Amino acid sequence: GGEEDENLVLWDGFTLYHLDHFFGVFSTLNPAVIQDINLMNGPFSSRYGARSGGVLEVNGRSGNKLHPRTLIDADLIDVGLLTEGPIGEKTSYLVSFRRSHTDFIRTGFYDELLDRLFSQSVSADPESLVNEEVESDYFYDDLNIKLSHEIGEKDRLSFSLFNGGDSFERNSLYTYETQGSPFQYNDIFDDDSEWGNTGLGLTWTRNASPDKQLYTSLGYSKYSSRYEFSDTQRDFFNGIPIPEKTMTDIDENSVEDITFHHQQTHSMKSNGTLEFGYQFTLLDVENRFLENSSSNNSEVQADTSNVSIQNSLYAERRLAYGENWKLRLGGRLSTNSFNEKLYFEPRLRVDHMISPQWNLHFATGYYIQQIRRVAEQNLFLRQSDRWALSDGDSIPISKSFHSSFGLSWSSSPLTISAEVFYKDLKGVILNQEQNRLLSAFTAENEGISSGDGMVAGLDLLTTYAKGSHSAWLAYSYSFSANSLEDVNDGEEFPSAFNKPHDLKLVYNYRMRDYTVHSQLTASSGYPFTPLLGFFEGPGGDTFLVYGDDLSGRLPSQFRWDMSVSRSFTYKSSTLSLGLGVFNLTDHQNIKNRTYSINQVRDEAPEELKISTIDLELIGISPTFSISLDFR
């Protein structure tokens, strides 16, 4: 029910700031290199800090220590190569590289994705548009490298590298000719957008003794996005060229994160364990914006760099009372160089086993977050988010108080759990320009409002696993209410990411060499701010009229994906062929909605029309995959 940036994403000791390719369609996390994923969406342990929502901890897989292995796979979007194996007796390696072939091979699947995302991003064509030529090139890639080395029996050293990025170029030429006019207008738009995340992590774990474990990591992460746009107006009067005008915009955002983390876990003679540690984080957030116009020789420039050093100490005591009660009590003390305040974040969790089948838990905690992601206008062809450090003024530090209470029942092969949660939020931010009129760039922190909020809800989960069948059904209900003094007259409104109802059903069936996978999701649509229309002032100026912020709700979402794969094994090699269909019912799933006003250069205001721009997610799309696994 909170915002996406409130979740900490850790990969082998470093933080990831961007998790998807192709504007949210694919994940940057390659499942072939993941050992395990630990998702903590409720009040989490004192071990983790810097975020006020949840934690997604991903541990990369170490290379095979026994024999080399190579995996080659391809589908209608990308190709991948994974190789792993031992280096001597104590070291292993794993290298995996994926790259989309979308800039070499234009499959129907890719074209479908592109059409859904961008075709509606262009406002309705005016009558004077006589020619339109659009070309685009897009690709993504990601690289994972992991080296693991055992030093003696107690120590283990690992190095992990992640690099994932996207690149999009779009060149378009629009030609306008108004009837009876000797003018011909040519607009040449060039969009060049790149974004991605690089991470490096060095981790040392030591089992010093049966009662003492040490963990030390040094991580570096850099997220960057760069968007360059130019509009060249190359016009003609009776066939004679008019001096060219060019407008260029450059927008850059980057985050550099250097984190050192040391943790010790001691088994206590009296009872349970004591875990404590220290974490140092240096954050450098840069925003650069440049607008250059040759028509009036104007230049607008903004260049900011904010650095914050955060030091944290934490401790957590884990105790067991009898066989049925467990207690986790801890706290985190942190300070940052930005405002030099000291923060204390207490954490508590109690688990009680009522019977071998029935368990309940209660957890609560206080969380703070300094780095925020500000959602901006969703200009197509660029990342619509910008990371920023809380300045205590226009962007406050996010503070939240979580509580959750859960009950679960488990009897193989079925598990059913229910959890109610409540979050009290301080420092909620909203960029009012988000989801409004699609226009040029906005100045940093302009339009950002802050206030308080709350999220409450219920999570239900049923899992089933037996023999060839496994399935899980999850349902979440969440209620979100934010209140910002200068938004909607202080009236409550939902978070921009709130979906009151969210249901997911996953079913897997494995039978000999066949695997069937079905995944079905149904949810409420996201909130959006409606544009109701415009009126003209007495001087003919156009004035827009909006509904209340986030008072509209996009249509409900539904998606059903199915796939079947068949494996063929020959000696130690395996060939897998897969067929699948995304969005089987071809339901129109709208990710977000913005607006544009037709602003062709010779259009009169009374002819202006507002165009609704819906960014749609994938429609019905068949896909095919092949993989070769050599051992």
Add this chain to the structure above:
Amino acid sequence: MNPTYHAISLSMLCIALVLSSCSKQDSVLDQFEDKLVIDATLEVGKTISDIHAHSLLGMGNEEDISNLEIVISNCSHSVVLTEDPKNKGHYYGPEDFVISPLMEYSIKTNYKDAEITASSTSPPEMEALQTSKEFIEADIQGDLVFLTWSALNTGSFKEYFYIVELVPLDEDAEMIMRFSGSEQKSTVVSFNPELTLSIDDFNFYGDHLIKVYAMSNTYEHLFTPQTNITDNGPTNIDGAYGYFIASSVIETTLEIR
């Protein structure tokens, strides 16, 4: 497979399919009441000739609003406007109700259970101090057009600004080609009783009616382009959008060659 678990799996699938059928397309605009827009300029010394009531523009569902009971009042009189039977959504006042200078006027109507009100005080009448002088003097030199109305009682207009409206009079006037704007009339703001125009400020060649309105400085924001898209457009009408402005006006004609 155990029949019980088989039944559970099938039930899950059925629930999901039922939920999928609930994903109807919501019409977002249905969530919001229609908004009324009133375009009303009163002119000192004239009757109320045209007050236009319509819905918001741009979403493809624009319509003129008929059958409103619009009441215009000053300190002593109230009149109910009549809708032009040939021009739906356009309302006019009685012949004997002439707008007086320096008087507060108010407009009141109801639309979809909401009360809509606004008021505006009329400026002084624009009068010539020297009877030999034209109200508006116009001089064309090359591509420039010099307008002045400083020979009027402009000393009484220190808290006012001027709107100069350039209205082409010829039906098939030749268009002046330029990069932006092809409206029939164009509007220029002036804070002094004189104005230098470029030929590009006119949209057409031929005869033009030049009207100079004097309006209170309190309405200046209604003539400023919207820069902050997070705000709704400015209006001086409570319960609706648009404008209700009492003004003084002078006019002349000019041929653009």
